[in-house]
Amino acid sequence: MRGANPHLAGMDMDFEACRRAFLTRDPRFDGRIFGAVRTTGIYCRPICPARTPKAENMTFFLTAAACQEAGYRPCLRCRPESSPDLGAWRGTSNTVSRALALIEGGALDAGDVDALASRLGVGERQLRRLxxxxxGASPVAVAQTRRVLLAKQLIQETLLPMGEVALASGFGSxxxxxxxxxxxxxxxxxxLRRSHAEEASAAAGGITVRLPYRAPYDWAxxxxxxxxxxIPGVEQVSPRRYARTLSVDGALGLVSVSPGPGDFLVAEIRFPKVQALPAVIARIRRVFDLTADPALIGDHLSQDxxxxxxxxxRPGLRAPGAWDGFELAVRAILGQQITVTAARGLAAKLVEAYGARLDDPFAASLGLIRAFPTPERLVGQDIAALGMPKARGAALEALARTVAADPAIFTPRADLESAVAALKALPGVGEWTAQYIxxxxxxxxxxxxQADxxxxxxxxxETGVRPTPAELLVRAEAWRPWRAYAAQHLWAADADQLSKTTTVSRTAEAKRIKTDADNQRAA
Incomplete structure (x- = not known):
């Protein structure tokens, strides 16, 4: 297919603008476009240090998958697998966004495009067209490109044997x-393995990978x-590191994430099965919202x-994701009508009572000893005995029973409305909880x-009068399709304000105590 189109291979792309991005090595376009060279058969990022080819030899694509489907191979110098994986199509086609999330989670490893389309409520032909x-590529090409680029990254950043790289990147053999x-x-x-791979490999027993993002990123x-x-025992957080236990397909492991020296996070992954690596990386990318384009989102929200x-x-604010749908739903139900701190305490009791124990000395050295309970583990349990209302305990047990019967319930649906409707059918889940999930x-x-x-x-x-949930919903219409990020900005501002109020109150209380003490001494 290489050379079929002499200039552009994507919608809404201007050849001269793309060309200028490569000539100036403009980092703003990294992850947005890729340039392929017909004379060499290689595709690159805009920031590639190699000499820019002649214009007549270049073709521009929207994605790495489109480049590879057209017959080009990734550059070994600029490493396209290291570019930010932007969700620039979000808001244009949410169906594509949801499909990509499913593909990253392995939907095409064990299924076909027709099954993927059915999960999204569209026809196979329509999904291919979108x-x-x-x-600029088919769903299968996207899945294949993800496997190839992950494998290439593992080859060049770790010392995994080639057989384990094949399994860890999702190849069947x-x-x-x-x-x-x-x-x-x-x-x-x-x-393709580089001589300095030893320096980039993970600590003993683990794998270290770099996960790029579009700057800025508000790590704090x-x-x-x-x-x-x-949750104590499951998660351990410090200013420069987040670590937790994780269960994937019955295997228990550990992940640790920290900010890198560049525009990437460093993830250290310790799992007994290398086959779990794609799913673990997908979860890390989801939790830390690494596909967001903060400039695109910020420009839209700043109009209000x-x-x-x-x-x-907070120009680099992200919307934190969840490690597991069932865990998030349990946390959300535990947090209904109580504080975040109180909900955290109840979750800790739940984990201590029903969470599987992790047998890993390194994890234990971090205080990470248990995984969050699976739905099957909570079925038939008297959860209310941990110290909560009986109705809430019963709701959690019923939720566990429902999810155990249908593990795919926390997967993307055809649209937001149908997803919320399906979630509200779960025991203990109302509108707020469904939207939050x-x-x-x-x-x-x-x-x-909107009722948060x-x-x-x-x-x-300015007078302190709050809008009603209905009024806020009307106001938020202008924030579409990024209302989740608007919510994150409002939550962050609210947390800052509460922190300031608490600090002022504590300062005033300290002054009052000091004054009382001074008066007592004077008396």
Missing amino acids: FRQHL VRRFNETFQQLFGRPPGT AMIGFLGARA PALAPLVAA ALRELREPDAFP IGLLRGMAD
Whole structure:
């Protein structure tokens, strides 16, 4: 297919603008476009240090998958697998966004495009058309490109044996892995390993990978959000690291995430099965919201005078995701009508009573000894005995029973409305909880729990009068399709305000105590 189109291979792309981005090595376009060279058969990022080819030899694509489907291979110098994986198509086609989330979670590893389309409520032909329109590649090509680029990253950043790289990157067999690399690069995969891989490999027993993002990134806000909700024994949070236990397909492991020296996070992954690696990486990317384009989102939200100063104060704010749908739903139900701190305490009791124990000395050295309970473990249990209302305990047990019977219930649906409706059918889940789950687990960028007290406080007028949930919902229409990020800005501002109020109150109380003590001494 290479050379079929002499200039552009994507919708809404201007050749001269793309060309200028490559000539100036403009980092703003990294992850947005890729340039392929017909004379070499290689595709690159805009920031590639190699000499820019002649214009007549270049073709521009929207995605790496489109480049590879057209017959080009990734550059070994600029490493396209290291570019930010932007969700720029979000808001244009939420169906594509949801499909990509499912593909990243392995939907095409064990299924076909028809099954994927059915899960999204569209026809197979329509899904293929949407992928062509917005990504310039088919769903299968996207899945294959993800496997190839992950494998290439593991080869160049770790010392994993080639057989384990094949399994860890999602290839069904080592033979298929070798054939793909021979066809794509014209050489065996082992020849791509760099001599300094030892320096980039993980600590003993683990794998270290770099996960890029589009700058800026508000790490402090992300770690603050996760830290306030961290469950003892499951999660351990410090200013420069987030670590937790995790269960994937019955295997227990450990992940640790910290900010890197560049525009990437560093993830250290310790799992007994390398086959779990793609799913673990997908979860890390989801939780830390690494596909967001903060400039695109911020420009849209800044059009509202109330949000503009919030966006300016936190330009790199992300919407934290969830590690597991069932865990998030349990946490949300535990947190109904109580504080975040109280909900965290109840979650700790739940984990201590029913969570599987992790047998890993390294994890234990961090205080991480248990995994969050599975739905099957909570079925038939008297959860209320842990210290909560009987109705709430019964709701959690019923939720566990429902999810155990249908593990796919926390997967993207055809649209936000149908996802919320399905979630509200779960025991103990109302509108607020459903929207919250859609925001953090389903990664719906337009989810919006309009009745949340923090959002209502954040939109109070100068006299302190808060809008009603219905009034806030009307106001939020202008924030579509990024209402989830608007909610995150309002929550962050509300947390800052509460912190300031608490500090002022404590200062005033300290002054009062000191004054009383001085008066007593004077008397």
